[in-house]
Amino acid sequence: MQLNRDELKRAWRTMLTIRAFEERVEKEFADGTIPGFAHVYLGQEASGTGVCFDLTDDDQIGSTHRGHGHCIAKGCEVEGMFLEIMGKAGGICGGKGGSMHIADMDKGMLGANAIVGGSPPIAVGAALTQKLRRTGHVAVAFTGDGASNQGTTLEAMNMAVVLKVPMIFVFENNGYGEFTSAEYSVGAKSLSERAAAFGMPAASVDGGDFFAVHAGMREALEHVRDGNGPYALETRCSRFLGHFVGDPQKYRGSEELAAARTNDPVLRFRDRVSEAALLAIEELNAIETEVRARVDAAAAAARAAALPDLATLETDVYVKY
Amino acid sequence: MPVISYRKAINQALEQEMARDARVILMGIDVGGGAGGSGDVGSVGGVMGVTKGLYPKFGSDRVIDTPISESAIIGAAAGAAVTGMRPVAELMFVDFIGVCFDQIYNQAAKFRYMFGGKARTPLVIRTMGGAGMRAGAQHSQTLHPILTMVPGLKVVMPSSPYDAKGLLTRAIRDDDPVVFLESKSLYDVKGEVPEEAYEIPFGEANVLRDGRDATIVAFGAMVPRAVAAADLLAKEGVKVTVLDPRTTSPLDEEAILDSLDETGRLVVVDESPPRCSLAADIAALAVSQAFDALKAPVGLVTCPHTPVPFAPNLEDAYVPSVARIVEAVKKTL
Numbered sequence: 001m002q003l004n005r006d007e008l009k010r011a012w013r014t015m016l017t018i019r020a021f022e023e024r025v026e027k028e029f030a031d032g033t034i035p036g037f038a039h040v041y042l043g044q045e046a047s048g049t050g051v052c053f054d055l056t057d058d059d060q061i062g063s064t065h066r067g068h069g070h071c072i073a074k075g076c077e078v079e080g081m082f083l084e085i086m087g088k089a090g091g092i093c094g095g096k097g098g099s100m101h102i103a104d105m106d107k108g109m110l111g112a113n114a115i116v117g118g119s120p121p122i123a124v125g126a127a128l129t130q131k132l133r134r135t136g137h138v139a140v141a142f143t144g145d146g147a148s149n150q151g152t153t154l155e156a157m158n159m160a161v162v163l164k165v166p167m168i169f170v171f172e173n174n175g176y177g178e179f180t181s182a183e184y185s186v187g188a189k190s191l192s193e194r195a196a197a198f199g200m201p202a203a204s205v206d207g208g209d210f211f212a213v214h215a216g217m218r219e220a221l222e223h224v225r226d227g228n229g230p231y232a233l234e235t236r237c238s239r240f241l242g243h244f245v246g247d248p249q250k251y252r253g254s255e256e257l258a259a260a261r262t263n264d265p266v267l268r269f270r271d272r273v274s275e276a277a278l279l280a281i282e283e284l285n286a287i288e289t290e291v292r293a294r295v296d297a298a299a300a301a302a303r304a305a306a307l308p309d310l311a312t313l314e315t316d317v318y319v320k321y
Numbered sequence: 322m323p324v325i326s327y328r329k330a331i332n333q334a335l336e337q338e339m340a341r342d343a344r345v346i347l348m349g350i351d352v353g354g355g356a357g358g359s360g361d362v363g364s365v366g367g368v369m370g371v372t373k374g375l376y377p378k379f380g381s382d383r384v385i386d387t388p389i390s391e392s393a394i395i396g397a398a399a400g401a402a403v404t405g406m407r408p409v410a411e412l413m414f415v416d417f418i419g420v421c422f423d424q425i426y427n428q429a430a431k432f433r434y435m436f437g438g439k440a441r442t443p444l445v446i447r448t449m450g451g452a453g454m455r456a457g458a459q460h461s462q463t464l465h466p467i468l469t470m471v472p473g474l475k476v477v478m479p480s481s482p483y484d485a486k487g488l489l490t491r492a493i494r495d496d497d498p499v500v501f502l503e504s505k506s507l508y509d510v511k512g513e514v515p516e517e518a519y520e521i522p523f524g525e526a527n528v529l530r531d532g533r534d535a536t537i538v539a540f541g542a543m544v545p546r547a548v549a550a551a552d553l554l555a556k557e558g559v560k561v562t563v564l565d566p567r568t569t570s571p572l573d574e575e576a577i578l579d580s581l582d583e584t585g586r587l588v589v590v591d592e593s594p595p596r597c598s599l600a601a602d603i604a605a606l607a608v609s610q611a612f613d614a615l616k617a618p619v620g621l622v623t624c625p626h627t628p629v630p631f632a633p634n635l636e637d638a639y640v641p642s643v644a645r646i647v648e649a650v651k652k653t654l
């Protein structure tokens with residue numbers, strides 16, 4: 001499925017926004033302007049971008065603790081995200097959520113999630129809404145290799161099949177859950193084969209390749225939109241950094257660490273489209289300059305922004321109480 | 322006496338009990354760390370480094386890295402406990418209890434009663450709680466009230482390195498399921514801790530300050546704050562007793578009532594939303610058992626009825642502060 005020039009530019013812009021955002025997060029974290037901890041999506045840009053590329057604001061996603069990339073791919077504004085991550089007034093969740101709870105209902109972003117395995121059941125529910133309302137829209141749950149072992153994920157897979165809801169389980173397999181290798185923690189070894197055993201079609205694609213993820217997602221969408229029930233898509237990714245920013249990663253050997261950045265989705269996309277003369281390198285560079293300027297401005301504005309009003313501590317616990 | 326951190330004190334108790342009793346095993350996510358990876362296996366020792374060094378010493382049979390599957394982790398630990406092992410299961414953050422609560426409160430906690438006294442479940446669930454790390458609503462709760470209300474569970478909240486070691490040693494030797502709730506804001510706090518193993522019994526409060534004007538009862542990370550408040554008040558001539566019950570279940574009711582007899586004034590500091598909190602529980606104890614001794618309404622210093630906010634200023638306002646404790650004591654005078 002050939003993408004046109006505008007679509008290619010959109011994909012590039014999204015991937016680069018994620019890249020620039022996360023690099024800036026890494027830097028801000030080192031500067032101490034980001035409270036708490038930060039799990040960045042560096043190395044996995046093609047996965048979120050490819051998965052969300054054909055989704056609309058009316059399709060919903062549930063995300064993870066490593067959610068910045070999913071947020072950006074689903075259309076969240078980087079300005080509000082930086083404010084949120086720094087715990088500032090005007091943040092996308094008023095500074096109450098933080099990095100692990102960024103959500104934007106208008107964009108179909110049902111939340112990053114600090115509970116591993118928190119999202120899949122919620123996404124089943126979102127897909128149920130879509131099914132009952134006959135909207136033709138879908139829900140997606142992002143899940144890591146680690147989270148694939150959580151009971152909630154396994155229950156959600158079975159129930160999605162039983163209820164035949166329009167849902168896609170995306171397993172972003174970056175090889176590790178925290179400091180534990182998927183080789184060890186996933187007894188079945190293959191995430192996609194295990195998903196298939198629940199009774200849904202499942203595919204596994206190179207998560208470093210935007211085009212492979214996008215093509216895999218197209219098939220998944222065709223299947224679920226036709227009312228055939230859920231689909232599972234494994235994207236095999238590389239986690240450039242540690243589990244969190246600052247993780248020394250002694251559990252990864254030096255060879256593996258050195259190789260971690262060889263499957264760079266951003267470079268692969270650039271090479272592929274420029275070599276095939278789909279976009280000129282100047283066009284790619286112009287977008288990069290623009291994106292980086294926007295991200296840097298967003299971070300600088302967030303640094304300078306005020307903390308939330310103390311009165312907000314007790315608001316929004318209920319709609320009405 | 323050696324001065325070590327709260328983290329190290331816990332580590333020492335684990336190491337000594339594992340060396341003493343081969344039935345003691347650890348299990349949880351990354352308690353060793355690095356399983357199946359290409360680098361150092363077992364060198365992580367938990368996200369907070371509490372179990373560091375135990376994997377190299379005791380190996381993969383006794384320091385068991387698990388998948389991210391809390392129901393199976395806690396349930397398997399309960400099952401191993403009831404069949405002859407003495408597992409110490411790590412639930413990384415107490416917030417994750419939602420994922421596995423059934424295995425705790427319907428299973429492990431009820432075995433003995435439901436089975437007519439025939440079961441023994443020497444299970445320890447080590448977990449950490451508390452706000453202050455800017456970790457957001459799902460990584461900052463305490464949740465001891467939810468655990469304390471479960472018959473069959475014992476609940477421990479160590480507030481110092483000395484208590485942490487003695488109480489964990491006791492917990493591992495105990496034949497009932499124990500939830501050992503570490504305060505993550507205390508891991509780097511240092512204090513004197515004897516090298517050799519020792520036990521601190523459950524249900525015995527520690528008296529940290531002794532005064533006749535008022536009684537402050539505080540738990541876990543709130544204990545150092547209560548002590549700081551007492552020291553500030555002492556400068557103004559107000560002498561307060563600070564009691565740390567150390568375990569919320571069993572609760573040393575006698576120590577609280579005895580102190581109340583002397584002071585007639587009570588402030589409870591509880592890092593938890595107010596409804597059904599330990600603060601409410603102890604206020605009920607005072608009102609129902611020591612009504613005549615009370616000279617003033619009981620002061621409750623708690624968090625608001627909200628989730629834990631992320632923004633630093635909101636989070637700081639969420640947790641009971643020394644200033645709020647001082648103010649609450651003054652209100653009773």
Ligand SMILES: Cc1ncc(C[n+]2csc(CCOP(=O)(O)OP(=O)(O)O)c2C)c(N)n1
Pocket residue numbers: 064065066114115116117143144145146147148174176177178243350389391413417420
């Ligand atoms: C229920 C629960 N258990 C444990 C954790 C701690 N934790 C946070 S992220 C993580 C690893 C998740 O691994 P994976 O699903 O592969 O996602 P990745 O970090 O690789 O993106 C763990 C264990 C948690 N947040 N929630």
Ligand SMILES: [Mg+2]
Pocket residue numbers: 144145146172173174175176177178
């Ligand atoms: Mg992973």
